[in-house]
Amino acid sequence: MNADIAVQEKLLEVDGLSATFRSNSVRALRDVSFRIDAGEVVALVGESGSGKSTTGLAIMGLLERGEASLSGSIRLVRKSGERAELVGLAENRMRSVRGNDVAMIFQEPMSSLDPIYSVGDQIAEAIAAHQDLPRARVEDEALRLLTIMAIPDPAKCFVSYPHQLSGGMRQRVMIAMALSCRPRLLVADEPTTALDVTIQAQIIDQLGILQRDAGMAVLFVTHDLGLAADLADRVLVMYAGQIVEAGPADQVFSRPTMPYTAGLMRSRPRIGAGRAAGGQIQPIPGGVPDLARLPTGCTFHPRCAHAVTGRCDVTLPALEPADGGRAVRCLRWREITP
Amino acid sequence: MLALVGRRLLTVIPSGLIVTALLFFSVNGLIGSPAELMLGTDATLEAIAELNRQHGFDRPLITQYLEWMGKALTGDFGRSFTTHQTVAEAILPRLPVTLEIGIAAIVLATFAATTFSSVTSARVVVRPMATGLAIVGITLPNFIIGIGLIYLFSVELGWLPSIGWAPWRTGIINHLQHVLLPILTLSAYFYGVFTLVYQAEYDAVRRRLFVRVAKAKGLSERQVSFRHVLPNSILPVITYVGLSLGQLMGGAVVTESLFSIPGIGGLLVDSIVARDYPVMMAIGMIVVITVVVMNTAADIVYTIVNPQIRLD
Ligand SMILES: Nc1ncnc2c1ncn2[C@@H]1O[C@H](COP(=O)(O)OP(=O)(O)OP(=O)(O)O)[C@@H](O)[C@H]1O
Numbered sequence: 001m002n003a004d005i006a007v008q009e010k011l012l013e014v015d016g017l018s019a020t021f022r023s024n025s026v027r028a029l030r031d032v033s034f035r036i037d038a039g040e041v042v043a044l045v046g047e048s049g050s051g052k053s054t055t056g057l058a059i060m061g062l063l064e065r066g067e068a069s070l071s072g073s074i075r076l077v078r079k080s081g082e083r084a085e086l087v088g089l090a091e092n093r094m095r096s097v098r099g100n101d102v103a104m105i106f107q108e109p110m111s112s113l114d115p116i117y118s119v120g121d122q123i124a125e126a127i128a129a130h131q132d133l134p135r136a137r138v139e140d141e142a143l144r145l146l147t148i149m150a151i152p153d154p155a156k157c158f159v160s161y162p163h164q165l166s167g168g169m170r171q172r173v174m175i176a177m178a179l180s181c182r183p184r185l186l187v188a189d190e191p192t193t194a195l196d197v198t199i200q201a202q203i204i205d206q207l208g209i210l211q212r213d214a215g216m217a218v219l220f221v222t223h224d225l226g227l228a229a230d231l232a233d234r235v236l237v238m239y240a241g242q243i244v245e246a247g248p249a250d251q252v253f254s255r256p257t258m259p260y261t262a263g264l265m266r267s268r269p270r271i272g273a274g275r276a277a278g279g280q281i282q283p284i285p286g287g288v289p290d291l292a293r294l295p296t297g298c299t300f301h302p303r304c305a306h307a308v309t310g311r312c313d314v315t316l317p318a319l320e321p322a323d324g325g326r327a328v329r330c331l332r333w334r335e336i337t338p
Numbered sequence: 339m340l341a342l343v344g345r346r347l348l349t350v351i352p353s354g355l356i357v358t359a360l361l362f363f364s365v366n367g368l369i370g371s372p373a374e375l376m377l378g379t380d381a382t383l384e385a386i387a388e389l390n391r392q393h394g395f396d397r398p399l400i401t402q403y404l405e406w407m408g409k410a411l412t413g414d415f416g417r418s419f420t421t422h423q424t425v426a427e428a429i430l431p432r433l434p435v436t437l438e439i440g441i442a443a444i445v446l447a448t449f450a451a452t453t454f455s456s457v458t459s460a461r462v463v464v465r466p467m468a469t470g471l472a473i474v475g476i477t478l479p480n481f482i483i484g485i486g487l488i489y490l491f492s493v494e495l496g497w498l499p500s501i502g503w504a505p506w507r508t509g510i511i512n513h514l515q516h517v518l519l520p521i522l523t524l525s526a527y528f529y530g531v532f533t534l535v536y537q538a539e540y541d542a543v544r545r546r547l548f549v550r551v552a553k554a555k556g557l558s559e560r561q562v563s564f565r566h567v568l569p570n571s572i573l574p575v576i577t578y579v580g581l582s583l584g585q586l587m588g589g590a591v592v593t594e595s596l597f598s599i600p601g602i603g604g605l606l607v608d609s610i611v612a613r614d615y616p617v618m619m620a621i622g623m624i625v626v627i628t629v630v631v632m633n634t635a636a637d638i639v640y641t642i643v644n645p646q647i648r649l650d
């Protein structure tokens with residue numbers, strides 16, 4: 001680890017975060033800990049239902065008290081330099097964090113915007129929520145943001161209603177909105193999953209440029225390991241509500257230590273690695289466990305090829321430090337090469 | 339959009355013709371001939387036949403209907419059988435009274451239903467109170483609510499006059515004091531129905547993603563609820579306003595009788611008791627035509643508030 005990284009400024013620190021949905025007793029997050037430094041891109045990967053969106057919503061304080069019970073700690077260094085504990089923070093203070101210190105963009109651009117207001121009004125609303133500017137300045141700023149997002153005709157987009165825009169345009173608008181108050185952290189929850197590939201690439205490129213220009217940190221939630229490897233400095237692998245492997249993206253993707261990470265990588269389609277090359281797609285057998293009734297021991301053991309009875313189904317592994325600055329949650333990581 | 343509004347407006351003509359014809363034929367079918375109605379059951383057949391001939395009630399119904407409509411369009415609804423003044427003279431002075439309490443009741447019901455149920459407060463239980471009040475409004479008959487209000491505000495508290503009517507010219511305050519209880523009485527049922535319709539839609543809209551996005555911007559609960567959820571939940575209520583006007587007339591009859599208000603509702607009751615066919619028919623026609631027009635108006639409002647339709 002070089003000195004440059006060592007002095008990096010801590011931005012977000014999640015510690016022992018657990019979340020249980022009240023309606024169905026689903027334990028969506030269990031003892032989740034990670035940190036994000038200022039300006040850093042961290043990818044959060046994992047199968048559907050592993051708790052990625054719940055993590056993002058918890059950071060935004062968007063899990064309502066009646067909806068889920070939350071424990072643990074989420075500490076954020078705010079723009080003011082104040083360190084705020086977000087778990088249990090009073091609603092009126094949390095409101096000044098949302099959209100201001102942390103912003104979020106969501107998976108479904110088609111339903112992210114209010115159908116009855118124009119795009120310009122909705123961006124202006126986000127600006128006015130945290131900045132005390134005259135209306136004309138707010139509108140100028142909204143137009144500027146649309147221009148930054150490489151929207152072809154910003155003035156026209158400004159007066160458009162959501163249904164008049166394509167999915168890609170709507171997601172650009174969402175990003176413009178999210179960036180409107182220059183947050184230090186952006187939670188991007190699968191921002192391009194619902195879009196077609198060319199649009200996806202454009203938006204990811206733009207997001208990357210904006211991220212570097214603004215020195216903004218991004219928690220990038222994605223299914224796409226390729227995208228995670230391209231974009232992220234570090235990666236967090238999540239399984240059934242726990243972080244099972246974490247570390248620098250190049251380390252984790254070149255030599256996965258936890259069998260689940262390795263399984264995810266084998267189950268992903270790759271161009272140029274067809275059958276002839278011996279790179280077959282091998283899906284992980286079985287499915288994600290019922291989060292209301294979790295398996296004993298290592299949560300992954302029913303699906304793990306390396307599981308040992310009497311051990312993996314009994315002892316819950318802790319997230320241990322391993323080689324290359326990473327952490328891994330597996331009882332046997334020293335013994336196996338997954 | 340103008341073309342759309344134009345098309346909607348054109349549908350008023352066929353549906354107006356259909357409902358008025360239905361009313362005309364069914365009233366005539368139910369009461370037999372107007373002459374029988376006027377002369378009572380002990381009249382001789384000759385007398386009935388004579389009167390029918392005099393008034394043209396012996397001709398085919400379709401002819402009578404077309405003639406009635408033709409005259410009605412020129413403002414001629416015939417003469418009252420009892421007072422012998424023209425029907426227009428009998429109705430016109432009473433129409434503004436009913437319109438005033440009817441419109442006020444609907445506006446109040448819509449406003450109260452949408453605002454009470456949109457209040458999101460962790461401490462005060464506004465929502466359950468709104469629902470409780472709605473159930474009271476729906477289940478209790480109009481006259482019980484009216485009597486309850488009179489008992490509370492006139493008898494016990496002595497704040498408002500119990501019954502009677504004071505026109506505007508007797509002073510605004512005096513007028514408002516007299517219309518307040520009738521308006522509350524008449525709006526109770528509609529408040530109830532609108533509240534239940536609104537709450538169902540409100541809860542569905544709250545689960546939509548754009549609401550979460552609005553919250554993620556840093557808006558307050560109140561801003562999210564009133565700026566984003568409320569306007570997206572109001573359309574079904576508007577549809578219901580259009581559909582409620584028939585019931586509104588029923589409510590007006592009871593309320594006007596209870597409070598001794600000189601409106602159309604009271605006149606309708608009087609005309610039925612007096613077997614005054616022309617007045618009865620004219621009021622019935624006014625009601626059904628208002629219902630058709632208001633349904634269309636609700637449709638048009640629906641169109642205007644929905645940008646998806648407005649801009650196409
Ligand atoms: N509001 C809710 N009420 C009850 N259970 C929920 C709720 N939201 C999510 N869950 C459950 O919590 C678990 C984690 O969900 P989450 O949305 O965080 O997963 P995810 O990793 O984002 O999945 P995906 O890739 O499909 O978006 C799932 O089992 C899900 O069914």
Ligand code: SF4
Binds near residue numbers: 260298299305333
């Ligand atoms: S602890 Fe056992 S079951 Fe879990 S990942 Fe490691 S080897 Fe597999």
Ligand SMILES: [Mg+2]
Binds near residue numbers: 052053054107189
């Ligand atoms: Mg998700």
